[in-house]
Amino acid sequence: xxxxxxxxxxxxxxxGIRALADFSCSLNKGEIVGLIGPNGAGKTTFFNVLTGFxxxxxxxxxxxxxxxxxxxxxxxxxxxxARTFQILRLIQQLSVLDNVLLAFPDQPGEKLGNVFFRxxxxxxxEKKNRETALALLSSSGLTDKAHDPxxxxxxxxxxxxxxxxxxxxxxxxxxxxxxxxxxAPERIDQILEIIRSLPEQGKxxxxxxxxxxxxxxxxxxxxxxxxxxxxxxxxxxxxxxxPRVIEAYID
Amino acid sequence: xxYLLHILILIGIYAILxxxxxxxxxxxxxxxxxxxxxxxxxxxxAALMALKLHSPFLINVVCAVILSGFLGVLVGIPSLRIxxxxxxxxxxxxxxxxxxxxxxxxxxxxxxxxxxGIPQPTLFGLTISSHIGFLLMMGLLCAIxxxxxxxxxxxxxxxxxxxxxxxxxxxxxxxxNVAAYKVIVFVISAGTASVAGVMYAYYISFIDPTSFTVxxxxxILSIVIMGGAGSFWGPVVGAVLLVTMPEVLRFVGMPSxxxxxxxxxxxxxxxxxxxxxRPQGLMGRYSFQKESTRT
Numbered sequence: 001x002x003x004x005x006x007x008x009x010x011x012x013x014x015x016g017i018r019a020l021a022d023f024s025c026s027l028n029k030g031e032i033v034g035l036i037g038p039n040g041a042g043k044t045t046f047f048n049v050l051t052g053f054x055x056x057x058x059x060x061x062x063x064x065x066x067x068x069x070x071x072x073x074x075x076x077x078x079x080x081x082a083r084t085f086q087i088l089r090l091i092q093q094l095s096v097l098d099n100v101l102l103a104f105p106d107q108p109g110e111k112l113g114n115v116f117f118r119x120x121x122x123x124x125x126e127k128k129n130r131e132t133a134l135a136l137l138s139s140s141g142l143t144d145k146a147h148d149p150x151x152x153x154x155x156x157x158x159x160x161x162x163x164x165x166x167x168x169x170x171x172x173x174x175x176x177x178x179x180x181x182x183x184a185p186e187r188i189d190q191i192l193e194i195i196r197s198l199p200e201q202g203k204x205x206x207x208x209x210x211x212x213x214x215x216x217x218x219x220x221x222x223x224x225x226x227x228x229x230x231x232x233x234x235x236x237x238x239x240x241x242x243p244r245v246i247e248a249y250i251d
Numbered sequence: 252x253x254y255l256l257h258i259l260i261l262i263g264i265y266a267i268l269x270x271x272x273x274x275x276x277x278x279x280x281x282x283x284x285x286x287x288x289x290x291x292x293x294x295x296x297a298a299l300m301a302l303k304l305h306s307p308f309l310i311n312v313v314c315a316v317i318l319s320g321f322l323g324v325l326v327g328i329p330s331l332r333i334x335x336x337x338x339x340x341x342x343x344x345x346x347x348x349x350x351x352x353x354x355x356x357x358x359x360x361x362x363x364x365x366x367x368g369i370p371q372p373t374l375f376g377l378t379i380s381s382h383i384g385f386l387l388m389m390g391l392l393c394a395i396x397x398x399x400x401x402x403x404x405x406x407x408x409x410x411x412x413x414x415x416x417x418x419x420x421x422x423x424x425x426x427x428n429v430a431a432y433k434v435i436v437f438v439i440s441a442g443t444a445s446v447a448g449v450m451y452a453y454y455i456s457f458i459d460p461t462s463f464t465v466x467x468x469x470x471i472l473s474i475v476i477m478g479g480a481g482s483f484w485g486p487v488v489g490a491v492l493l494v495t496m497p498e499v500l501r502f503v504g505m506p507s508x509x510x511x512x513x514x515x516x517x518x519x520x521x522x523x524x525x526x527x528x529r530p531q532g533l534m535g536r537y538s539f540q541k542e543s544t545r546t
Contacts, residue, residue: 053423073423074428077425078426107407110410110427165425
């Protein structure tokens with residue numbers, strides 16, 4: 001059985017603190033895995049190492065059989081791993097639509113030569129991308145905001161938009177860092193609905209989330225980590241009933 | 252009349268300089284104070300080639316753009332690792348080095364004595380000698396610069412530049428090769444600035460290093476910021492404003508004993524007022540101040 005993502009013995013130290021300690025996990029295509037654990041457990045560090053924003057101190061990560069833990073962030077993204085950030089990252093002064101358009105991969109109009117020598121080709125592709133982007137926005141209820149700057153959106157809408165941007169990249173693996181933290185309940189349901197529908201499109205996801213109810217609702221499997229290690233792994237039920245997890249969450 | 256044409260030609264030169272600086276400072280968010288260095292490299296390449304090799308105008312332009320573009324890569328590379336204040340310092344270093352070379356390599360550049368007697372340019376068998384001729388040529392070059400810039404910033408390429416200005420990390424996370432974009436935009440900007448330098452050298456027919464000091468770089472940056480960094484017409488409006496303002500102040504009719512000083516004071520006061528009440532510039536929506544105080 002080959003995995004979509006296979007991570008083995010990942011290590012990361014920050015000035016003597018082991019943020020990732022021999023962390024291993026794997027993910028099948030179409031699977032949604034929850035990553036839970038107390039603050040400082042190394043969850044976001046794992047995302048950062050996997051997407052090339054941090055260099056690992058050891059271990060390997062394979063995505064579709066390609067070693068990704070040594071690649072720069074944009075290369076990882078081009079291979080098909082998209083991510084959201086815990087602190088919201090969007091291009092605040094660009095319109096909502098432009099944020100989505102930015103996320104499309106392999107745009108001919110992003111190459112200098114095409115801009116000047118194949119303008120009509122660029123325009124055609126841009127028009128196509130625009131339609132796709134508007135469709136994505138309408139399915140997430142952001143159509144009427146399409147031409148507003150991203151910073152005019154509410155916090156929940158911005159979280160939704162960053163998820164839409166991930167979808168627009170066409171990535172097969174989405175790394176979602178607290179996609180529903182700090183937003184209104186209706187919005188949570190909407191975002192969870194999008195995450196739940198990912199496997200139908202052949203996409204997989206890992207989500208970091210403190211909202212355990214949300215994790216239980218959408219995840220096929222849950223990994224509990226603490227102090228950079230994987231402590232427990234299993235179905236949502238199993239992990240929820242693991243005494244070590246209960247202990248960590250009560251403390 | 253000649254005086255008016257002279258002002259218009261100067262506006263043209265500064266429009267090219269500020270529009271090209273706007274590409275890096277306004278759209279990509281990399282504040283550079285090395286623009287006068289690229290401007291100077293263009294002027295010196297053209298002057299030296301015209302004087303020593305007697306090579307034709309167009310070849311000199313091409314060589315100036317190539318050398319300046321190459322130097323643009325060198326300045327662009329630090330921007331891959333450092334941002335903000337630190338990058339400004341790096342560009343300052345390049346500016347100082349360039350000035351020192353121009354000023355001290357006496358046997359080659361003439362040093363502080365400059366290079367006099369640059370011949371009039373000949374284009375397709377036509378020698379350009381009159382102010383009108385230069386103005387037409389400036390107009391054409393400005394139009395080309397604006398067209399190229401327009402194509403760039405309205406394209407998906409320009410969208411990536413703005414994304415880099417706002418949030419590099421996000422741009423990388425959606426698969427944009429931020430490093431390549433920064434270097435490319437630096438090359439384009441430096442190459443364009445050198446064209447302004449070539450025109451300046453041919454137009455004035457004498458150049459010396461004092462035209463390409465860090466003060467000149469800061470002046471070009473002021474044009475961009477006052478006009479409106481990151482807006483398409485902003486730098487053009489800024490160039491018109493900042494080139495004509497000192498000239499207009501000439502005619503205010505102050506006692507001649509204090510006129511020169513008063514002009515400087517009024518000019519400085521206007522700059523301060525602008526930064527206080529309209530930090531995004533005349534045409535701009537994007538403000539440096541808002542950026543740095545955003546929580």
